[in-house]
Amino acid sequence: MIARLWRRRSLALTLTKRQYELRYRQSVIGLLWAVAAPLATLGVATLLFDRVLGVDTGGAPYPLFALSALVPWGFFASSLTFGVQSITQSGGLVTRFAFPRAVLPLSMIGTAFIDLLISCGLFVVFLILSGTGMPSSALWVPLLLIVEIVLVVSLVLLISALNVFARDVKLFVPIGVQLMLFVTPVMYSLRSVPESLRPWFKLNPMAGLVESFRQVLVYGSAPDLSLLLPTILITTVLFGFAHWYFGATEPRFADVI
C-alpha cells in the first residue's frame, strides 16, 4: 500500500491543497481559524484550570504548560474529526476513479498538519513572550511528531474505512474525541492523576505523547520512557492492524458507499 501511495503522491498533494482551500472558502477570517481555535481553547482552559481549579503545573506558566499539549492535541482531534468522513464525503471520486483510497484520509490529515505547523508558530511566539526560549531537549520533537503522525494515520485509516460500512462511526467520533480530551493530560498534568490510576493512563497513547511533548518543550528534559515506550508499542500494533484492515476492505468501498 505504501509504495502505491508514494507513486500517487502528487494526487495526495493536490487533494490536500483542494481540501485546505475548501475548508476556508467562503469563510470570513479564513486561515486565522488555525490560530483562533487553539487560542480560544487556551483562554478558557487558563480561566478554568489555572484560575479556578489551580492545576499544579510544576512551576511552569500555565499558558505555556497548556499550549505545549494543546498543539499536538489539536492535530490529533482535527485529523480524527475531519478524517472520519474523508472517504464517504468523496463518494463521487470513489465510485468513478480507480486510485488508492488511502489518499483521501491522508490528504485530510495533511490539512490538519498544515494547521499544526501554524499553531506551532503560535507556540514559538508564546515561548519567546514568556522569556524562556527553546530548550535543547526540543530536538526530541521530530521523533515525537513521527510517533503522533503514525498514530493519527492508523486511527484515521481505521475510522474512515469503518465509516463507509457503518455511519455510526462518524456520529461517535466527535463524542469519542471529547471524551478522550478528559482522560488525556492536556489541560492538567499527569502529576495530578492519583498514583493508582496512572497505569490506565499509560494505555492511552495520546497521554504518553502530550506528556512527552510538554516534558521536552516546557521542562527541558528528555521524555519519560516509561510513558513513551508503551505509546510507541501501541501505535505500532495499531498501525499494523489499520494497514491490514484498510487494504482488505478498500476494494469494496465503491460498492457500499
Add this chain to the structure above:
Amino acid sequence: MDVVLARNVIKTYRVGVGRARVREMIPSPFDRAIQRLFPDWWLRDTFNALDGLSLAVPKGSAVGLVGHNGAGRTTLLKLIAGVTAPTAGAITTAGRVAALLDVTAGFHPELTGRENLYVAAGMHGLDRRDVLARMDQILEFSELGDLIDTPVKRYSVGMWARLGFGMVSALDADLLLIDEVLAVGDAEFQRRSIQWLDAYKQNGGTLLFVSHNLSLIRHMTDRLVWLDHGRVRADGRTSDVLNKYARAGERRRDQAEGRNRQTAQRLMRANGLDRWGRGGVRVAEADVRQPDAAVRSLLVTMKYQADSVRRMHFSIGFIDESGFEIGSSLSPEFYLEREAGSVCWETENLPLRPGIYFPVLAIVSPEGDLLDRWKLERAVVFDVNGGADVSAELGPAELGGTWIGES
C-alpha cells in the same frame, strides 16, 4: 492485443441497506470462514450483477454495450475502470483507462472547473503540469471560457457534460469508457463530441460505449455486445445485434419480472416514462405482427379496456431508435358499445427505410385529450432487403420517386 480481457467475471452485490452493508466491513478471510460455518444464513440476499461474463476487446475496436436495466452494463464498466473489484474471475486492462461513467464525473460542486480538472487529472495519474499543457485544448473543447474558474455547482447539466468530456479528451487514454453522457449536451456539443470520438477511433483508440440511444450506438460502434442478466447474450456486428436486441424488447421484460424483484421495480419505474395518459380507457394488450422482416407490412391489434369512455380515436405512431417521432395514423372516431374489445390497423407498405422502429399506441378522446399512450418496448425491425445499407441515406422516411440518368 486485447485492451480489455474479462474471464468468467462474477460480481455479487448484497441486496438491501443497513445490515447488509455492515456485513461488508468484515474482511474476506473472516467473511469466508463465517460463510463456511453458516452457508445458508450468510449468503442470503445476494444477486449477481455479472454472472460469469467473458469478453475480449481488441485494441482499436469500438464496442457498444446494450441491455435492459439491471443487465450489468454499468457494473461491467466500473470493473473495467477499476473502481470496484470482481467477486470471482479476472479482468485485465492494458494502457491508460479513462472513464466517463456519468455526467457528474466525480466533480466536487464547491471546486471550480479548473480545480476539478486538476483533481481528475491526478486521479488518472497525470500531474498539474500535464493539465496546464492541455488546458487550452480542454477550454476549446468545453467552450466554458471564463466559467472554468466558477464553482461547478453553478454549472448547468450540459456544462458538466462538456467539462467531463473536455477532461476525457485531454487524457490521452488508450481505452475510453463512456456511459450515456453524450445524451446530455446540446446538439452542437454532441456533434463535436462525436467528431472527436471518430478521430480518437481513427488514431487507434479503443472505445466502450453505453447508450440508450440506438442510433448513436449504430454510429459509434462496429461491434455490439448485448448483456442480459450479467451474461453476454449476443455479440457481433452492431447492426445484427441491434436488430435482435430491438425485437426482443417485450419478452425480456416479462422474464425479468419473474426473476428479480429489484430489477422489476426499476423496470416499472422506467415504464412510467413509456406510458401515460388521463385514463378512462386503456390499451390492455397489443399485438404487432410482421409477416416478413423484409417486407414493410404490419398488422397491429390493440385490445382496449374502457371504464367510462365510449367515444374515442385510436392512434398508432412510430419512434425511431434515436427517439425521433416519425409519424402516426389516427383512426376515425369510434363509438364502442362494449367495455372491452379490439381494433386493428393494417398497412401494406410503410414508407420507412430499413431500421428499428418503436410503435407508440394511443387512445385519444374526441376533444383531443390523451387518454392512454404506450410506447412499446419491443420494436419493429425492417431489415435491409438485398440493397445496400448506405449511410448516405438520410432519416427514417423512404421517399421513393424515380431516378433518371443521362447516358
